[in-house]
Amino acid sequence: MSDLKRAFLEGGHALAEAAIQAGCRFYCGYPMTPSTEVLEYMARRMPEVGGVCVNVESELEGINMVWGATGAGVRSMIASTTNGMSLMQESLSEMVLGRIPAVIVNMGRGQGDYNMCTRGGGHGSNPAIVLAPSSGPEAVETAYRAFHLAEKWRHPVMIFGDFLLSHTSETVTFEPPEDTLGPLPDKDWATDGARGRPPRLLTSLGMRITDAPDGSPLPDAQTRTDVTAPMRLAVQRHEEIAAAEIRVETHWLEDAELVVSAFGVPARFAQYAARLARDEGMKIGFVRPYTLLPFPAETFRRVAERGLPIAVFENNAGQMVQDVRLAVEGRAPVHFIGGISMDSSGFGVGPHIDALHILQRLREVYATRNAA
Amino acid sequence: MATEMQKVFTRSPLLGTNTHSLCPGCGEPNAIRVLMENIEEMEERENTICVLGIGCYTAFAALMEIDCQQAMHGRAPAQATGVKRVLPDRLVFTLQGDGDMVTEGIQEVIHAASRGEKITAVCLNNAAFGETGGHMTATSVVGQKTKSTLGGRDPEVHGHPIRLPEMLQGFEGVAYVARGTVHTPVGVKKTKKLLRAALETQRRGLGFGLVEIVTMCPTGWFVPTADGPRFQEEHLLPIFPVGELKRPAGLDV
Amino acid sequence: MAKSTGTVRIVVDACKGCELCIPVCPPRVLVMSRAVNAIGFRYPELLDGCTGCELCAEICPDYCFEVYRGISRDAPSRSEEIPA
Numbered sequence: 166m167s168d169l170k171r172a173f174l175e176g177g178h179a180l181a182e183a184a185i186q187a188g189c190r191f192y193c194g195y196p197m198t199p200s201t202e203v204l205e206y207m208a209r210r211m212p213e214v215g216g217v218c219v220n221v222e223s224e225l226e227g228i229n230m231v232w233g234a235t236g237a238g239v240r241s242m243i244a245s246t247t248n249g250m251s252l253m254q255e256s257l258s259e260m261v262l263g264r265i266p267a268v269i270v271n272m273g274r275g276q277g278d279y280n281m282c283t284r285g286g287g288h289g290s291n292p293a294i295v296l297a298p299s300s301g302p303e304a305v306e307t308a309y310r311a312f313h314l315a316e317k318w319r320h321p322v323m324i325f326g327d328f329l330l331s332h333t334s335e336t337v338t339f340e341p342p343e344d345t346l347g348p349l350p351d352k353d354w355a356t357d358g359a360r361g362r363p364p365r366l367l368t369s370l371g372m373r374i375t376d377a378p379d380g381s382p383l384p385d386a387q388t389r390t391d392v393t394a395p396m397r398l399a400v401q402r403h404e405e406i407a408a409a410e411i412r413v414e415t416h417w418l419e420d421a422e423l424v425v426s427a428f429g430v431p432a433r434f435a436q437y438a439a440r441l442a443r444d445e446g447m448k449i450g451f452v453r454p455y456t457l458l459p460f461p462a463e464t465f466r467r468v469a470e471r472g473l474p475i476a477v478f479e480n481n482a483g484q485m486v487q488d489v490r491l492a493v494e495g496r497a498p499v500h501f502i503g504g505i506s507m508d509s510s511g512f513g514v515g516p517h518i519d520a521l522h523i524l525q526r527l528r529e530v531y532a533t534r535n536a537a
Numbered sequence: 538m539a540t541e542m543q544k545v546f547t548r549s550p551l552l553g554t555n556t557h558s559l560c561p562g563c564g565e566p567n568a569i570r571v572l573m574e575n576i577e578e579m580e581e582r583e584n585t586i587c588v589l590g591i592g593c594y595t596a597f598a599a600l601m602e603i604d605c606q607q608a609m610h611g612r613a614p615a616q617a618t619g620v621k622r623v624l625p626d627r628l629v630f631t632l633q634g635d636g637d638m639v640t641e642g643i644q645e646v647i648h649a650a651s652r653g654e655k656i657t658a659v660c661l662n663n664a665a666f667g668e669t670g671g672h673m674t675a676t677s678v679v680g681q682k683t684k685s686t687l688g689g690r691d692p693e694v695h696g697h698p699i700r701l702p703e704m705l706q707g708f709e710g711v712a713y714v715a716r717g718t719v720h721t722p723v724g725v726k727k728t729k730k731l732l733r734a735a736l737e738t739q740r741r742g743l744g745f746g747l748v749e750i751v752t753m754c755p756t757g758w759f760v761p762t763a764d765g766p767r768f769q770e771e772h773l774l775p776i777f778p779v780g781e782l783k784r785p786a787g788l789d790v
Numbered sequence: 791m792a793k794s795t796g797t798v799r800i801v802v803d804a805c806k807g808c809e810l811c812i813p814v815c816p817p818r819v820l821v822m823s824r825a826v827n828a829i830g831f832r833y834p835e836l837l838d839g840c841t842g843c844e845l846c847a848e849i850c851p852d853y854c855f856e857v858y859r860g861i862s863r864d865a866p867s868r869s870e871e872i873p874a
Contacts, residue, residue, distance in 0.1 A: 191623050217622045222648045226615040229608060229645070233619025236606045241619070263607065356604035357618070358627045360583040368607035372598050388599065437768065517640050542797060544859035546847045558851065560833070561806035566851040722814055723847035763809045 171338045176301045177244070177331040179270065181210065182326070183308035184242050184268070184385040186339050190216035191234035191241035193227040195249060198512055199328040200272035203244035227443035228253040228269070231261055232366035235267040238355030240312050244270035247278055250285075252514045257286040257321065262395035263369030264354070266315035268308075269293065270324045270426050272331040274506065275513035276429060279300055279484035282360060283458045291399040293321040295457040297428045303455075306342045313345035318406055319354070320399075325457060328481070328512045329430040371395050388390060407459035412454040415464065417443065421450025423531050424468050425502075428454050428485060432519055435478045438523035448529050462492035468509070469493035476530045477505040480513060502526040545711040549573045551582060553600045562762040564752030564769075565594045567719040569632070571599065572659065575736055585628040591638035593611030593668045594661055597632070611642025615650035617656045619663070630657040634751075636666040637704050638719035639701050640675040646701070650745045653710020657735045657746040660701065663754035664773055671757035675699045678776045682759060693729060698776060702749050706783045709721035714783040718751045718774060731781065734790050743785045751777050794797060796842015799834040799856040807831030811855070820846060 169182060169513045181203045184192070192211055194204035204220060211218035217234075221227040234241040244345070245253065250271045260267060271278055286292040294314055298304040304326065311322040356365050365372045373388040383389070417439070418424065427435035432453045439449040452468065452475075454461050468475060475499055477486035486501045493499060506515025516522065551573040559566060569770050577587050585603045586710045589595055591610040598605050608616040613631035621629040631638070638660045646658055665683055666672040672685045676698045680689040690698075705715045717728030728750055736747035751773055752764030760768050804829055811834055819837040827833050832838050833854075834846075842859030 191619065193619075219618075219622065221615075223644060225612070226618075229612040229615035230619035232608070232612075233606060233616035233621075234623045235619075236616075237586070237623050239623040241623075256612065259609055289757070356586050356606050357624055358584045358681050359585060359602075359604050364602050366598050366605045366607070368598060368605075370595070370598075370607055390599065414636045419784055485581060511663070542842075542858035542860035544856060545842060546844045546855065548853045548856075552853065556804050559851065561851075562808035562810055563851050566853070567849065570853065722845040723849045739819075749856045762807075762811075765808075766810065 171336065171337060172317035173334055174301065175202060175332050175334045176304050176326065177337070178206045179301045179335070179337045180270065180304045180308050181206040183305040183311070183339055185210055185214055185216070186311045187240070187312045187341065189212065189240045189242050189312065191231070192216070192237050192243065193219040193221045193230050194244050195221050195224050195227055197246040197249050198244045199268065199274070199331040200244040200249070202331060203272070219389060224249040224252040224406060228256040231267045231269070232256055232265050235265050238352050238357050238401055242268040242270065244272060245352060246272050247274045252283060254285050254288070255283070255293060258288045259295065260357070260367040261286055261399055262323050262327060264274065264319040265321060265367065266319050266439050267321050268311045268315055268324065269321060270326065272326045272328065273326065273513070274511060275480040276327060276431065277481040277484070278325065278481065279457065279481060279504065282323055283460070283488070286321070286323070291396065293323040293459050294318070294459070295323045295325055296447045297325045297431045297455060297457050298330065298365060299428070299430050299453065301330070301333060301337050305339060307339045309341045309345045313349065314410060316349045318402060318419040320402060320406070325429065326506060327429055329518070330512055333430070335486040369395055401457070410456060411459050413461035413464050414455060416451040418450040418468065420448050421473055422448040423527070423534050424452055424473050424475045424493060425527060426452040426454070426475055426485070426489060428457060431478060431480055432442040433511070434518055435523050436522050437520040441524050442527050442531070447527065449527060449531070454485070460482050460488050460492070462488070465489050469497035472497050474498040474530065474534050475502060476502045478499045478526070478528060480506055480518065482518060500530050538778065549577050551577050551602045553602050555600055557596050557600060558702060559596065560756045561591050562753055562755045563593065563763045564719045564754070564765070567725050568596055568728060568750040568752055569594065572732050573637055575729060575733045576603065576646065579736060579740070581628050585625070585630070586620050588613045588629070588631045590631065590633035590642070591635055592634035592661070594634060596612055610744055611635065611637055611640070612680045614642065614643055614645040614654070614656065614658055618654045621654060621656050623693045626657070628689070628736060630659055630736070632659050633661070634667070635660060635662040635664060635676040636674040636789065639699050643699070644674065647705070650708050650747065651742045652709050653708070655739055655744060657739050657748070659732070660747065660749040661752050662749050662777065663752045663757060665754055665757035667754050667757040671759060676777070678772055683757070699775065702747055702782050705747055708745070710744050711747065711783065713738040713746035715781045716749045716751065717778050718769065718775060718779050719759055720751070720753055720769040724779070727779070732790060734781070734784065737790045738785055738788060749777070751779070794838050795842045796857065796859040798836055798839045798840060798846065798858070800836065801854045802833045803828040804852045805833035805854050806852055807833060808851065810849045810851070814845045814849050815828055816843060816845065817841060
């Protein structure tokens with residue numbers, strides 16, 4: 166184990182170090198701004214801990230190498246960015262169905278990947294668990310938590326960050342969070358050579374199932390194929406995960422007359438804007454989903470049941486706002502105060518990612534909050 | 538009247554006991570059988586992981602009595618690389634068709650070969666996408682009629698087939714390259730030896746190995762079942778000649 | 791009666807009637823049945839004169855053949871008479 170306990174690191178490096186301290190021993194990546202630095206850090210650090218870092222020739226190869234290494238029983242990770250994530254979707258989808266507990270990091274360009282992250286994996290129907298840290302220290306916790314949740318549920322976990330997360334330097338402490346200290350199930354699915362045990366098949370195709378449809382075990386030779394079983398099991402698993410793993414940060418909801426919501430690093434700007442607004446006398450509440458999937462629908466529903474309008478700020482054309490609208494089911498107005506905001510590089514650090522800008526948007530919506 | 542008969546041939550236990558539903562006259566089961574026999578004879582059953590691609594042979598995941606991982610179409614060499622890099626002392630091989638390895642997944646196999654990954658890539662080449670009903674792949678031969686080349690593969694429109702063993706043999710990290718055929722019993726027995734040499738190359742850590750095995754597919758070739766071997770001999774083997782193209786110096790199997 | 795120095799046991803219900811075994815048999819002692827098996831295919835039947843050369847087993851894609859070789863004193867070569 167590393168003796169690095171505390172350091173001032175940019176987010177991409179911090180996340181990489183945390184993954185290694187969480188036991189990740191296989192990493193691959195393809196250079197792509199703003200996830201490149203994760204690969205650079207791993208290229209230096211992995212050999213130091215006896216792990217493997219491969220600079221792959223495409224993201225398509227990368228996700229499948231991670232599939233193989235994870236399936237062999239080793240904690241494995243890949244980081245990529247937006248377009249690279251798109252390339253990985255087929256295998257990411259099938260890894261959900263095949264129950265391959267890998268960790269995938271998307272340092273996105275802006276937040277326009279929200280739909281891809283929360284709907285995409287699964288050919289649009291069976292996504293990974295999605296965690297959205299909003300700071301370097303939270304990214305470090307998230308690395309430990311991602312591997313823990315992945316193995317707890319035997320389900321891929323995605324960490325959704327952005328340029329600001331990857332490139333902002335903060336002081337971080339490497340310590341596994343409390344909720345990741347519990348025991349994990351044995352890896353009795355890993356294909357590491359059938360030594361002294363029956364052979365195993367890791368597949369997303371529903372082959373060699375050893376349970377009858379009612380869940381009772383079949384005698385050994387009577388395995389069966391049911392191509393829909395992995396899909397049904399994934400749906401069921403999502404329900405179980407949703408009941409247990411939702412994490413959301415809320416502030417100032419008790420006296421709120423308008424709630425602002427955001428995720429990821431932009432949420433820090435939104436929270437700061439909310440504080441400035443409160444200093445001006447506005448009763449602003451704040452909701453920051455940390456788990457984008459499972460989505461904290463219940464939190465938004467309770468806000469809406471009080472009739473409170475919700476203003477969603479995100480760096481895209483309006484994606485999480487749709488999940489908010491679904492959650493409130495028309496009980497309260499939902500406003501979109503975000504938008505696509507990039508600099509000339511297109512990597513997602515535009516002029517709207519600014520507390521004073523968000524504050525102005527909040528003033529505008531707040532003024533209309535009691536309108537019929 | 539007494540007979541003293543000794544059993545000289547039986548189905549390998551590594552193939553399990555189930556039947557498979559591949560077509561009558563398919564060559565793939567012959568290739569897979571001798572592959573499993575090699576693993577059994579090398580006593581590597583507990584040490585072996587197969588990464589399967591997507592094709593008719595995918596069904597053999599339900600028969601093979603070794604650890605297996607299913608990969609997506611074309612992706613097996615990358616997935617096998619992941620397995621081998623974290624478990625370097627295991628025997629790791631891919632089982633793919635020409636549609637999977639040479640068509641969809643040409644990038645994966647080229648990069649695994651160029652990196653000299655110490656895996657064995659096995660390509661079952663029937664010059665067609667068999668599982669989807671008989672469509673052109675990167676190895677379909679000129680003149681071959683398929684459902685996507687109704688008048689026969691025309692080089693002006695569809696180009697020429699790729700000979701992957703010939704292509705990869707020059708890579709420094711590639712240690713063993715061969716092509717076999719299973720259209721005759723002699724071909725099957727020779728293919729078994731080629732596969733053994735490839736697996737032994739991996740066992741000794743000598744580099745990447747590729748064995749392409751030409752297999753009958755009367756269904757995908759739209760010929761009568763019993764005509765498969767003849768069609769293979771007349772139309773495919775002249776384009777895909779059998780033999781060893783590269784062998785590590787001193788390999789004595 | 792032709793001398794049989796070998797014999798085969800044929801898993802009749804695994805056969806898919808591909809007939810690849812028929813021409814590869816050197817003494818030509820495999821002939822396709824008239825009856826069909828449980829999955830609707832005709833299957834090979836063994837005549838006398840098998841030498842246990844294994845060529846049928848090598849070519850069969852459905853692993854239908856178990857091959858036996860040994861000393862026979864003109865015994866019938868049907869699978870029922872094979873010791874366990």
